[in-house]
Amino acid sequence: MTWWGIVIAAGVGTFLIRYLPLLSGTRLARGEGWLSRFLGALGLAAIAALIALSLNELWGQAPHWRGGVRLALGAAAVLLVQRLTPNVGLATLVGAGIYGAAGWALAD
Amino acid sequence: MNRERAISSSWRSAGQGLRESLSLVVGYAPIAFSFGVIAVQSGLTLWQAVGISLLVFAGASQFVMVAMMAAGSGGLTVLSAVLMMNLRHVFYGPALATHLVALPRRLAPWLAFGLTDEVFATAMAKGASRPLEPAWCLGLAAGAYLAWVGGTALGASVGAGWANESGYVAQALDFVLPALFLALLAQAWRRARWPVVAVATSVTLLGMVWWPGHVAMLIGMLAGATVGSRRPRARCSQEAMT
Numbered sequence: 001m002t003w004w005g006i007v008i009a010a011g012v013g014t015f016l017i018r019y020l021p022l023l024s025g026t027r028l029a030r031g032e033g034w035l036s037r038f039l040g041a042l043g044l045a046a047i048a049a050l051i052a053l054s055l056n057e058l059w060g061q062a063p064h065w066r067g068g069v070r071l072a073l074g075a076a077a078v079l080l081v082q083r084l085t086p087n088v089g090l091a092t093l094v095g096a097g098i099y100g101a102a103g104w105a106l107a108d
Numbered sequence: 109m110n111r112e113r114a115i116s117s118s119w120r121s122a123g124q125g126l127r128e129s130l131s132l133v134v135g136y137a138p139i140a141f142s143f144g145v146i147a148v149q150s151g152l153t154l155w156q157a158v159g160i161s162l163l164v165f166a167g168a169s170q171f172v173m174v175a176m177m178a179a180g181s182g183g184l185t186v187l188s189a190v191l192m193m194n195l196r197h198v199f200y201g202p203a204l205a206t207h208l209v210a211l212p213r214r215l216a217p218w219l220a221f222g223l224t225d226e227v228f229a230t231a232m233a234k235g236a237s238r239p240l241e242p243a244w245c246l247g248l249a250a251g252a253y254l255a256w257v258g259g260t261a262l263g264a265s266v267g268a269g270w271a272n273e274s275g276y277v278a279q280a281l282d283f284v285l286p287a288l289f290l291a292l293l294a295q296a297w298r299r300a301r302w303p304v305v306a307v308a309t310s311v312t313l314l315g316m317v318w319w320p321g322h323v324a325m326l327i328g329m330l331a332g333a334t335v336g337s338r339r340p341r342a343r344c345s346q347e348a349m350t
Contacts (some may be wrong), residue, residue: 001183003156009183010173010190011163018197019220025202026211034337041304041336042203042329043232047293048308049328050225053321054286056313061282071283078287082294088233089131091294095287096134100280 066106074099118243125247128234132226132248133255135288138281140256143170144263150178154264161260165253167224168322169193196326199333200228207235208242215242222249226288233292301336308332 001009025039055075059067078095082088140161147157152174160170169190176186200223205211211219219242227249231240293305312328319327 001187003177004159006173006177006183006186007156007160007163009187010169011165013187013191014164014166014169014194014197015217015221017191017194018201018223019217020201021198022201022205022211022216022220022223025205026208036206038333038337039199039203039206041301042199042333043207043228043235044293044296044298044301044304045308045329045332045336046200046203046225047229047232047289047296048305048332049312049325050229051286051289051293052309052312052328053316053325054289056316057321058282058286074283074287075290078290079294082291086295088128088230088288088291088295089134091291092131092134092284092287095290096280096283099283099287103279 069106070099070102073102118241121241121243122247122250125241125244125249126251127247128230128244129248129251129255131288131291132230132252135226135284136252136255137259138278138284139167140259141263141267143167143174144260144265145267146171147174147260148264148267150174152177152264154261157264158257158261161257164190165221165224165256166190166194166197167226167256193322196322196329197223197225197228199329204228204231204235204240204245207232207240208245209239210242212242215246219245219249222246222253224249224252226285227252229289229292233296236296236298304332304336307335 055071058071061067062070074095077098078091081094082091085091143161144157147160148154152160160173164170164173172193173186173190176189181189201220204219204223222245227245230248231245234240234244297305308328308331310328311331312324315324315327318324
């Protein structure tokens with residue numbers, strides 16, 4: 001398989017993994033049974049799993065109390081801004097800014 | 109006349125989705141930039157790096173793909189690894205469909221192409237409060253795609269010199285994606301759904317002791333959704349109101 005062949009196959013494969021279930025999902029989504037409830041809960045579950053994954057990766061980069069304090073401050077800032085102004089973009093930027101500033105403030 | 113109004117409304121929704129993709133753009137650009145840098149450092153040309161982002165558009169699996177290709181792995185091995193990593197996306201389409209007002213057949217391929225973790229999470233958070241317009245989802249995915257491809261191009265062309273920078277700005281950018289997911293969780297939060305969040309988080313964290321992150325995430329996500337599926341919706345919504 002050539003280099004471009006691998007890239008194209010990976011692109012087509014990834015697309016089909018997303019596309020085919022979307023088509024069949026339209027029919028499933030109209031139901032009221034277990035599967036419909038499962039799919040309804042999947043979004044929230046995915047967000048929670050992504051938080052666990054991404055925070056664990058950051059913690060792995062600096063596994064000591066300073067890293068923990070930075071993560072806690074950054075997370076608190078996100079939740080506070082999101083509560084005060086329901087603006088996901090602003091909450092994300094402020095949280096990242098506080099995390100970066102905490103790194104500077106807590107540096108050795 | 110009605111058709112014209114519908115088209116105009118779709119464009120408005122797409123524009124709104126594009127505007128709301130700003131948080132995704134901020135999260136994607138630095139990661140795409142890193143991908144561009146790493147791809148060039150692994151021996152790829154600018155066009156090869158950009159080509160991967162254009163055709164595959166699947167964050168973490170692209171990093172794995174480049175690393176395996178640089179290490180000389182066979183085509184089928186690389187392909188299997190990429191597809192296994194992206195297998196969790198199988199569940200995103202049907203879940204998105206439950207929140208769409210309709211799914212026009214001609215838009216389905218475009219919606220599916222842009223269905224990354226972050227686009228899905230943002231759409232689901234929005235979908236918790238109101239049904240989603242397909243055009244809004246397309247606008248959201250378009251913003252994310254442009255940031256991903258643009259960030260890759262920038263990283264591959266000028267990023268090599270910045271690769272060793274590790275200032276506080278770079279560290280702040282590391283927190284952008286976790287911050288985005290936290291904000292999305294806060295937006296989609298319903299008190300009655302706390303077991304879904306608790307189970308998905310705990311199972312993912314526990315799973316990472318034994319498995320790679322993408323496998324742990326898939327299992328955590330399915331475990332959380334399974335817990336959520338055991339409670340009838342009507343009861344959940346009543347509890348959420350109280």
